[in-house]
Amino acid sequence: MLAPDATVASGEVRGGGPGTRETDLLSPAAGTRSVHAVLLTGGSAFGLAAADGVVSWLEARGRGYRTRLGHLVPLVPAAVIFDLPLGDPDARPGPEQGAAACDAATRTPARGTVGAGTGAAVGKLLGPGGWTKGGVGLAGGRVGDATVAALAVVNAFGDVLAEDGTVLAGPRRDGGFVSTVELLRTGDIPEISAREATTLVCVMTDAALTKTDAWLLARAANTGVARAVDPAHTAVDGDAAYVLAAGKAEADPLALAAVVPHVVAAAIRDGVRTATSLHGCPAV
Numbered sequence: 001m002l003a004p005d006a007t008v009a010s011g012e013v014r015g016g017g018p019g020t021r022e023t024d025l026l027s028p029a030a031g032t033r034s035v036h037a038v039l040l041t042g043g044s045a046f047g048l049a050a051a052d053g054v055v056s057w058l059e060a061r062g063r064g065y066r067t068r069l070g071h072l073v074p075l076v077p078a079a080v081i082f083d084l085p086l087g088d089p090d091a092r093p094g095p096e097q098g099a100a101a102c103d104a105a106t107r108t109p110a111r112g113t114v115g116a117g118t119g120a121a122v123g124k125l126l127g128p129g130g131w132t133k134g135g136v137g138l139a140g141g142r143v144g145d146a147t148v149a150a151l152a153v154v155n156a157f158g159d160v161l162a163e164d165g166t167v168l169a170g171p172r173r174d175g176g177f178v179s180t181v182e183l184l185r186t187g188d189i190p191e192i193s194a195r196e197a198t199t200l201v202c203v204m205t206d207a208a209l210t211k212t213d214a215w216l217l218a219r220a221a222n223t224g225v226a227r228a229v230d231p232a233h234t235a236v237d238g239d240a241a242y243v244l245a246a247g248k249a250e251a252d253p254l255a256l257a258a259v260v261p262h263v264v265a266a267a268i269r270d271g272v273r274t275a276t277s278l279h280g281c282p283a284v
Contacts, residue, residue, distance in 0.1 A: 001038045001151070001202055002105050005063075007246035009035040010214035011077065014222050014232075015198060015239030019080040021048045026077055026242065028215045036063050037102075038242050039078035040116045040153050040200045043092035051078040053098025079240045081155040082196035083119025085128055087279050109151065111136050112274035113283070116200070120155035121281050122229075122272060123170035124197050124236075125180050125189055132169040132177070133283035134160075137271025143259050146207035146251035150221065150264045154271035157197035158231045162269065169272040169284045181230060198238035199225050201264050205256065206247030213253045214243040220257040224264025 003009065011026035025032045036058050041047040055074045058064055064072030084092075101115070111117075117135035124131060134156065140149035154160060158180045159170030167177040183189050203221045221241035226232040233239050241264075275283040 001204060001244060002102060003035060003037055003244050004246040007034050007244050008209050008211055008214050009242070009244050010211055010218050011240060011242040012215065012218040012222055013240045015237035016235035017196070018238040018240055019045050019048065020240060021051055021078040022075060023077055023240070025075060028212045032075065033211055035075040035077055037074070037076045038202050038244060039076055039098065040202060041078065041080050041093050042083040042116045042119050044080055044082045044084050046092040047080040048078055049095060050093040050098035051076050053095035054102055056095065057099045057102040077242060079200050079238070081116060081120060081153055081198040081200060081238070083155060086119040086121055086281055109138060111138050111270060113276045113278055116153040117271060117275065120153060122154060122156045122160050123172065123180065124157045124195060125183055126171040126173060127190060130171040130173060131281050132172060132272065133275040133277055133281045135271045135275030137267040137269065137274065139263050139266035139270055141259060141263050143256050144251040146205055146249035146256070148203065148205040148207070148256060148260060148263055150201055150203045150260070150267040152264065152267040152271050153200040154268050155197055156199045156229045157195060157234055157237050158229050160268055160272045161228055161230055168269060195236040197236055199229055199232070199268065200240055201225060201267070202242040202244065203260055203264065204244045206249045207245055207251040207256060208248045209245035209253065214245050216253065217257055217260055218243045220260045221264045224261035225268065227261055228265035228268040
């Protein structure tokens with residue numbers, strides 16, 4: 001996500017296995033108010049190198065924090081999902097892919113099995129043979145005069161729940177989905193299971209927010225993750241939520257915090273509904 005100038009940014013990490021870069025900038029306690037882009041990527045820790053390409057792309061276009069010596073330093077928080085087991089584990093985004101993503105940026109992003117969602121899967125408990133395909137999802141809405149949108153990369157350890165609370169996508173057994181929580185409750189799980197997972201979310205709005213408002217909105221976004229993913233924020237998930245607020249639209253921060261969980265949950269569901277099967281991992 002390429003942020004307009006003076007975009008207020010914050011974020012919150014709740015997962016126990018995060019892979020992030022420059023996330024400390026987003027704390028309300030940090031002195032930095034704005035960032036220039038947010039990168040969500042695949043490739044596990046290797047994929048964080050793609051942020052170097054985003055930084056170089058921004059610098060070449062005169063965008064960044066200007067130091068006292070006159071240098072430009074673009075600020076680009078980034079987060080990765082662990083997706084190496086699905087497909088070629090050596091296919092990892094680097095600086096060239098980060099710059100290419102900037103060149104290809106659009107107001108109508110692709111969804112499903114694309115970008116950071118290419119190697120994403122959900123329902124990891126029973127191992128790769130029981131995974132269901134995840135992907136990139138998008139949803140939006142209005143709050144007062146403001147627009148709010150959420151982009152999600154869905155690679156959860158747990159299940160993605162439908163609007164009625166049933167399992168929309170999760171571990172597969174005997175031709176259907178089974179509940180991760182029920183499997184854990186009964187101990188009906190194999191000794192070896194894949195446990196590297198993450199759900200990443202970026203909320204974008206044209207509302208006028210302070211950095212503390214944006215941080216509280218990131219917390220609300222993580223509530224949305226917990227609405228659509230069960231279990232969420234586990235020790236084996238790297239769940240993180242980012243907020244970019246770039247505008248002057250009027251919206252009550254309390255109303256935004258109430259609506260954002262619904263938008264985030266819709267984006268997560270969209271990520272599995274628009275995903276397509278890949279390398280033997282079936283989509284819903």
